[in-house]
Amino acid sequence: xxxxxxxxIVTGLTVLWLAPVYLLVVNAIGPxxxxxLSHLWIPPSSFHLFSNLSxxxxxxxxxxxxxxxxxxxxxxxxxxxxxxxxxxxxxIVVLRVRFAAGWFVLIFGATIFPLQILAVPLFLGYGxxxxxxxxxxxxxxxxAVAVPFAMFVMRNFFGVxxxxxxEAAVLxxxxxxxxxxxxxxxxxWSALVAVFVLQFTFVWNDLFLGLSLSxxxxxxxxxxxxxxxxxxxxxxSYPVVLAxxxxxxxxxxxxxxxxxxxxxxxxxxxx
Amino acid sequence: xxxxxxxxxxxxxxVLLYAPxxxxxxxxxxxxxxxxxxxxxxxxxxxxxxxxTSFSSIVENTLLWVVGTLILPVxxxxxxxxxxFGMWGSRFVxxxxxxxxxxxxxxxxxxxGFILEPGGALNQALHFFHLPGGATSFLEYAxxxxxxxxxxxxxxxxxxxxxxxxxxxxxxxxxxxxxxxVDGAEGFTLFRLVTWPLLRPITVIVVGLAIVNGLKTFDIVxxxxxxxPGLASATLAVSMYQTTFLAQEYGQGAAxxxxxxxxxxxxxxxxxxxxxxxxxxx
Numbered sequence: 001x002x003x004x005x006x007x008x009i010v011t012g013l014t015v016l017w018l019a020p021v022y023l024l025v026v027n028a029i030g031p032x033x034x035x036x037l038s039h040l041w042i043p044p045s046s047f048h049l050f051s052n053l054s055x056x057x058x059x060x061x062x063x064x065x066x067x068x069x070x071x072x073x074x075x076x077x078x079x080x081x082x083x084x085x086x087x088x089x090x091x092i093v094v095l096r097v098r099f100a101a102g103w104f105v106l107i108f109g110a111t112i113f114p115l116q117i118l119a120v121p122l123f124l125g126y127g128x129x130x131x132x133x134x135x136x137x138x139x140x141x142x143x144a145v146a147v148p149f150a151m152f153v154m155r156n157f158f159g160v161x162x163x164x165x166x167e168a169a170v171l172x173x174x175x176x177x178x179x180x181x182x183x184x185x186x187x188x189w190s191a192l193v194a195v196f197v198l199q200f201t202f203v204w205n206d207l208f209l210g211l212s213l214s215x216x217x218x219x220x221x222x223x224x225x226x227x228x229x230x231x232x233x234x235x236x237s238y239p240v241v242l243a244x245x246x247x248x249x250x251x252x253x254x255x256x257x258x259x260x261x262x263x264x265x266x267x268x269x270x271x
Numbered sequence: 272x273x274x275x276x277x278x279x280x281x282x283x284x285x286v287l288l289y290a291p292x293x294x295x296x297x298x299x300x301x302x303x304x305x306x307x308x309x310x311x312x313x314x315x316x317x318x319x320x321x322x323x324t325s326f327s328s329i330v331e332n333t334l335l336w337v338v339g340t341l342i343l344p345v346x347x348x349x350x351x352x353x354x355x356f357g358m359w360g361s362r363f364v365x366x367x368x369x370x371x372x373x374x375x376x377x378x379x380x381x382x383x384g385f386i387l388e389p390g391g392a393l394n395q396a397l398h399f400f401h402l403p404g405g406a407t408s409f410l411e412y413a414x415x416x417x418x419x420x421x422x423x424x425x426x427x428x429x430x431x432x433x434x435x436x437x438x439x440x441x442x443x444x445x446x447x448x449x450x451x452x453v454d455g456a457e458g459f460t461l462f463r464l465v466t467w468p469l470l471r472p473i474t475v476i477v478v479g480l481a482i483v484n485g486l487k488t489f490d491i492v493x494x495x496x497x498x499x500p501g502l503a504s505a506t507l508a509v510s511m512y513q514t515t516f517l518a519q520e521y522g523q524g525a526a527x528x529x530x531x532x533x534x535x536x537x538x539x540x541x542x543x544x545x546x547x548x549x550x551x552x553x
Contacts, residue, residue, distance in 0.1 A: 103277050249378035
């Protein structure tokens with residue numbers, strides 16, 4: 001009896017979770033005219049995904065520049081953040097710098113800030129320093145936002161590597177940069193990748209900072225640009241917007257699913 | 272000398288996170304519209320927000336998001352983790368449930384807008400089965416709109432909570448479970464008396480994260496209703512954005528941001544207390 005209840009609930013959840021994905025795919029490949037929208041659940045008889053994508057692509061404020069922006073932010077910012085965070089975590093837990101606990105609290109404490117508390121000063125400050133709507137400005141804030149949690153994970157990871165490893169390296173006369181890059185970094189690939197993947201999805205999917213600090217025809221990435229596309233519904237039809245949503249969101253879904261294993265590592269270390 | 276290694280991280284965090292935080296707190300004491308002089312109003316900006324006509328609905332919506340996020344993505348996530356544990360085909364089911372978590376809030380909003388719009392997929396499905404609601408404009412009524420947006424957020428977030436609980440279930444040692452089974456416990460009793468207490472460490476983290484994320488809800492609401500109609504479906508984060516960037520009330524936007532930060536940090540303490548505790552092996 002309990003077995004059947006379980007099978008029914010699990011099947012029900014699975015169907016409920018697949019239905020929106022089905023709707024997304026079926027309607028993103030459907031013809032872009034309004035007439036066919038009366039049968040949203042029925043698969044289309046013709047394939048229009050690429051023409052829908054190209055319609056979206058040719059809407060102003062959504063296209064190649066936004067994709068390039070997103071690629072730059074989501075690949076570079078997490079990489080820089082992971083490096084800075086790893087250096088900080090290394091200094092705190094391996095080198096045991098003076099006031100290590102204080103440094104830790106300072107950097108990790110910043111994880112509690114919601115993005116909303118940063119927005120107004122950044123908007124005003126970026127305006128005055130000509131960083132508003134620039135790639136440099138966006139990169140800087142994405143790195144800064146990623147650093148605290150990344151430092152936390154790296155510090156936990158370095159913390160469980162045996163102290164003897166460090167002591168032996170020092171006895172052998174290895175320099176600090178050498179110990180970091182030749183011993184600790186190679187031993188920590190799984191944690192470094194885990195943090196990178198988490199921050200990659202965060203930056204790729206970010207809406208709030210993109211909307212607050214950049215414009216669609218300037219430094220904005222694809223996610224806020226996709227939002228811009230929805231507010232011009234008059235022009236862009238649902239199949240076009242859905243095709244764009246599918247294209248924009250597929251990379252993070254794939255990366256996330258492939259990196260589940262690494263994700264679990266980050267979670268275990270965050271614990 | 273080794274503290275040089277801390278400088279890139281510490282500098283960025285201080286300049287781009289702490290300084291804006293301090294400045295927002297400062298700005299929340301002034302009336303400021305982006306141009307012209309700043310006028311000191313003490314706690315006036317907070318008072319203006321508390322007495323604004325939309326204040327009660329913003330608080331209600333935000334509370335609904337927090338409670339809804341605790342019940343649905345967290346509760347169902349736990350259920351899914353327990354039910355699929357050791358089940359045939361659990362890998363496939365978990366993959367399906369996890370897919371939406373990789374999607375952006377904007378993509379979720381676009382897709383669910385398509386489902387919930389007048390004449391959208393849900394209307395058509397209800398109409399097809401001759402159920403009530405075939406012609407309802409779901410997103411125009413509060414608090415129905417918020418409840419439905421919580422459903423969308425559940426579709427997005429359930430998977431990750433399930434994953435966290437699944438990790439927790441795997442780490443439970445076999446002995447107490449075996450012992451309880453020998454003593455005759457099974458099914459829900461076994462779960463309630465043995466599994467649930469042993470899941471406590473992971474539950475604290477999942478619940479803490481859910482409250483914080485519920486409080487900070489922005490992307491899905493902004494994409495689906497932009498807080499409307501009027502401010503009927505706005506949350507704290509949504510009204511902060513509107514007040515700041517659309518109404519250009521920088522001081523009041525800052526005050527809302529400060530309130531949000533106070534609430535979010537209080538909730539974060541639930542799980543941070545556990546996380547900060549002794550560094551393992553260091």
